[in-house]
Amino acid sequence: MRKKSDQRAGYFGPYGGRFVPETLMAPLGELARTYDQVSRQRKFQRRLKDLLRDYAGRPTPLYFADRLSSTLGGVRIFLKREDLLHTGAHKINNAIGQALLAEHMGKGRIIAETGAGQHGVATATAAALLGQSCTVYMGEEDMRRQRLNVDRMRLLGAEVVQVDAGSRTLKDAINEALRDWVTNVRTTHYVLGSVLGPDPYPRMVRDFQRVIGQETRRQLRKQTGQDWPHLAVACVGGGSNSIGLFSAFLEEPRTRLIGVEAGGIGEELGEHAARFRGGRTGVLHGTRTMVLQDRHGQIATTHSVSAGLDYPAIGPEHALLHEQGRVEYTAVTDAEAVEAFHLLAATEGILPALESAHAIAEAVKHACHLSSKKVVVINLSGRGDKDVESVLEYDANKSGSKRDEAKASRHPAETWKNVVWGGDR
Amino acid sequence: MSAIGAVFSHCREAKRAAFIPYLTGGDPDLETSAELLEALAAGGADIIEVGVPFSDPIADGPINQRAAVRALEAGATLPGILEMIARIRARVDTPMVLFSYFNPLLAHGLQTVAEQAAISGVDGILCVDLPPDEDDGGFRDFCRSAGVDSIYLLAPTSTPERVKLVAAASSGFVYYVSRTGVTGVQKDLSRELQREVKKIRRRIDLPLAVGFGISSPEQVAAVGKVADGVVVGSALVRVVEENRGRSDLPELLAAEVERLAAPLLRSRRR
Ligand SMILES: Cc1ncc(COP(=O)(O)O)c(C=O)c1O
Numbered sequence: 001m002r003k004k005s006d007q008r009a010g011y012f013g014p015y016g017g018r019f020v021p022e023t024l025m026a027p028l029g030e031l032a033r034t035y036d037q038v039s040r041q042r043k044f045q046r047r048l049k050d051l052l053r054d055y056a057g058r059p060t061p062l063y064f065a066d067r068l069s070s071t072l073g074g075v076r077i078f079l080k081r082e083d084l085l086h087t088g089a090h091k092i093n094n095a096i097g098q099a100l101l102a103e104h105m106g107k108g109r110i111i112a113e114t115g116a117g118q119h120g121v122a123t124a125t126a127a128a129l130l131g132q133s134c135t136v137y138m139g140e141e142d143m144r145r146q147r148l149n150v151d152r153m154r155l156l157g158a159e160v161v162q163v164d165a166g167s168r169t170l171k172d173a174i175n176e177a178l179r180d181w182v183t184n185v186r187t188t189h190y191v192l193g194s195v196l197g198p199d200p201y202p203r204m205v206r207d208f209q210r211v212i213g214q215e216t217r218r219q220l221r222k223q224t225g226q227d228w229p230h231l232a233v234a235c236v237g238g239g240s241n242s243i244g245l246f247s248a249f250l251e252e253p254r255t256r257l258i259g260v261e262a263g264g265i266g267e268e269l270g271e272h273a274a275r276f277r278g279g280r281t282g283v284l285h286g287t288r289t290m291v292l293q294d295r296h297g298q299i300a301t302t303h304s305v306s307a308g309l310d311y312p313a314i315g316p317e318h319a320l321l322h323e324q325g326r327v328e329y330t331a332v333t334d335a336e337a338v339e340a341f342h343l344l345a346a347t348e349g350i351l352p353a354l355e356s357a358h359a360i361a362e363a364v365k366h367a368c369h370l371s372s373k374k375v376v377v378i379n380l381s382g383r384g385d386k387d388v389e390s391v392l393e394y395d396a397n398k399s400g401s402k403r404d405e406a407k408a409s410r411h412p413a414e415t416w417k418n419v420v421w422g423g424d425r
Numbered sequence: 426m427s428a429i430g431a432v433f434s435h436c437r438e439a440k441r442a443a444f445i446p447y448l449t450g451g452d453p454d455l456e457t458s459a460e461l462l463e464a465l466a467a468g469g470a471d472i473i474e475v476g477v478p479f480s481d482p483i484a485d486g487p488i489n490q491r492a493a494v495r496a497l498e499a500g501a502t503l504p505g506i507l508e509m510i511a512r513i514r515a516r517v518d519t520p521m522v523l524f525s526y527f528n529p530l531l532a533h534g535l536q537t538v539a540e541q542a543a544i545s546g547v548d549g550i551l552c553v554d555l556p557p558d559e560d561d562g563g564f565r566d567f568c569r570s571a572g573v574d575s576i577y578l579l580a581p582t583s584t585p586e587r588v589k590l591v592a593a594a595s596s597g598f599v600y601y602v603s604r605t606g607v608t609g610v611q612k613d614l615s616r617e618l619q620r621e622v623k624k625i626r627r628r629i630d631l632p633l634a635v636g637f638g639i640s641s642p643e644q645v646a647a648v649g650k651v652a653d654g655v656v657v658g659s660a661l662v663r664v665v666e667e668n669r670g671r672s673d674l675p676e677l678l679a680a681e682v683e684r685l686a687a688p689l690l691r692s693r694r695r
Contacts, residue, residue, distance in 0.1 A: 297532025
């Protein structure tokens with residue numbers, strides 16, 4: 001099924017492509033050729049594997065979340081602990097891969113965009129590791145709400161450039177990174193942080209993230225005797241952590257796959273980042289995919305409490321997986337995500353990234369419908385240190401209303417029990 | 426021959442390069458924008474480029490980015506810009522080229538855009554993030570059927586194969602991006618520019634216009650010596666930005682066009 005759809009190079013069915021200014025066409029061709037060549041070389045793969053193991057901390061555990069599972073009624077929930085990686089998120093898998101590629105191409109400068117700051121930190125880290133110079137573009141709004149990561153990038157020696165245009169979030173950071181790349185393409189490699197952008201990025205970033213699913217498969221076999229889950233859930237910003245997990249199970253019909261978008265604060269354009277609710281086919285940042293836009297083709301602003309999901313387009317491969325019905329896509333609101341953040345903290349002693357909290361919130365909704373023998377894998381794509389301020393701020397703003405006060409006074413897990421047992425769905 | 430082709434052959438006979446000013450359509454608003462396009466013609470434009478504002482213009486520098494924001498905030502849309510062009514067509518016969526990003530075209534339907542553009546009096550369309558490789562939606566064919574030229578870009582990074590591909594796909598003229606970079610003004614043109622332009626001109630049959638970063642009469646003169654057309658954008662958009670609200674803005678702009686185009690009229694090519 002997948003092979004056929006990849007027919008046209010750089011495309012996933014009708015999605016993908018290279019919709020970029022001419023200046024980038026030849027460099028993208030060269031990048032694709034180099035990647036295709038190098039990724040087949042043993043030496044490159046060994047170096048990548050060694051760094052991922054000894055430096056980044058792979059394999060990451062597949063952790064059986066016992067208390068979370070029993071809180072939710074007994075279904076067996078496993079967390080893929082990408083949050084335990086060096087720098088704190090799955091982004092490092094891709095950043096090291098691409099930084100090695102840049103080194104191979106003789107490019108001593110790398111640039112990146114970042115939303116949550118995790119990809120920026122991962123790229124700054126890889127640059128320091130390999131002795132490359134590094135510039136990271138970040139929206140002003142994201143710099144405010146992910147301040148910890150801004151400081152980390154600077155301490156790692158990266159230049160962080162504040163982007164004040166548009167919505168001042170991830171989309172605008174990518175615009176600025178692309179402008180830098182168009183200008184400095186001869187000396188610079190653009191380390192794009194998700195399965196977005198022109199070919200070869202969507203497939204290259206997916207390949208660097210495949211390791212998540214491959215490990216999960218092995219670990220499931222060992223820990224449960226069965227190498228597939230009944231349900232796998234991951235959040236979808238651009239879609240790299242989700243495709244990394246899902247890619248191992250696309251051919252396994254018994255595994256239900258759910259990608260979780262940011263439902264934000266409402267259904268209106270501008271209030272969320274759920275591309276499959278209200279998006280249309282369009283072209284943004286070099287790729288044809290589902291895009292949130294107005295009827296004149298102007299890109300819509302988005303909202304999410306989570307900076308890493310706050311983006312109006314989705315990776316082109318997800319657009320195809322959605323069309324094929326292989327992966328289901330849902331959305332989780334800001335409020336649900338923050339509650340899930342507290343739930344995981346209370347039941348497991350883990351502060352998840354707000355992005356990952358979206359996946360947890362979605363899994364919670366399904367847990368009560370599944371028998372206790374069923375296996376659920378949640379991709380815990382990152383840790384929540386960066387979001388501590390955002391969550392405190394969110395809770396402070398929320399505790400105005402009575403209903404919320406009542407909720408806040410209960411133990412967070414209790415709240416969830418009520419939601420779940422109350423047969424909300 | 427298309428109206429654009431006719432301009433270039435006229436200029437060739439006069440042994441000079443064509444002057445091609447650019448403005449963002451709808452900046453600062455549609456009504457003023459109409460007057461400004463007329464002013465470009467009055468100032469001596471051979472061909473006029475009209476930008477379709479887009480929320481995420483990755484090929485544009487700060488000046489054109491701000492122009493797009495102004496235009497969008499004032500309510501500019503692709504249909505609105507086409508209507509404006511249709512209105513001034515009664516008084517202006519200078520060929521006009523739409524300069525757009527792909528998504529606004531896609532949103533309105535590629536066939537509709539080609540047909541409506543033709544009806545409005547648009548002579549060519551240049552889509553900055555639609556390389557000929559990706560034109561599987563048949564936009565080029567829709568344009569051809571409607572009698573609208575398809576203009577594609579070349580850049581300093583284009584390989585010989587891409588030069589061939591782009592030239593084969595283009596009609597009217599080919600647009601050469603003077604540097605790796607975004608639109609804007611720059612102090613010095615690259616030293617290789619003249620040599621590069623000469624080299625590419627030998628390889629293609631269509632006229633070659635050069636743009637991005639050209640902002641002074643001296644630069645116009647230098648590029649005009651080797652190219653068939655010289656595009657000036659940001660330098661003129663900046664005049665609009667700095668003088669918007671002034672009632673004599675059209676006259677100011679026309680004078681600026683005259684000043685920038687003057688070297689082309691003076692210095693005849695061998
Ligand atoms: C922890 C974490 N998870 C998920 C994402 C979303 O990106 P993607 O959908 O590419 O995994 C981000 C992006 O910043 C992130 O930092």
